Amino acid sequence: MKPDWLIVRGSALKEREQVTQLLSDLNLHTVCQEAACPNMVECFGRKTATFMIMGAQCTRSCTFCNVTEGIPSALNTQEPNAVAQAVLKLGLLHVVITSVTRDDLDGGGAQHFA
Template sequence: MPATFFRGRRIRTEQAPAGAKPRWLTVRAPGTAGYRRLKRLVREQSLHTVCEEANCPNIGECWHHGTATFMILGGVCTRACAYCNVEHGQPGPVDEAEPARVAAAVRTLDLDYAVITSVDRDDLVDGGASAFAATITA
């Protein structure tokens, strides 16, 4: 049977049977007040976080403590990295109001610093650099 390749790498063509995850690896998002507060804020401000978009298993612990990694430029990446859970495809237009909403969330959470990342936006001339600048200065 010929090998199957994707982006120059050999890929597995059959799915291995999935076993149960070890108990120490299985985490559930707690329903703590801190977690619910951050989740509500993210929804109200229409923000994206890498925590949610990449299905991070530590979201419960981080959000419980009031920390999150904000992801700017939407929730759709122009690349399709095999290791990443972020949705990929053709993203919509840049939301010009997003920097102000991220800044408002940082103020509401009373953070000393904020972690900001983004999806790749190969469709933008500057790759999204101006969105980072606008978010940082907001």
């Protein structure tokens, strides 16, 4: 028998599906998905998300990280609006915004955060 903290509620799985679908519809990425986080169901179920902006391709290849390394695509200028839209639609209570490393951009893409 599994301890309670290891059991995934069916409702959490449903919430994860809803979050995953909306992120796909809005062309958004989360650290949870890209880094294959084992806690994704729990976080999405608690209406928490860590958005990863500036694409899903990192310009570095850190051995400790599961985020894909490669040549990143151009920045999506609508991404900040899409993040705001996702936060509102999902009724998220806690949001973290981080990014892949973009050594190809001036200032590492800091302007995209602004």
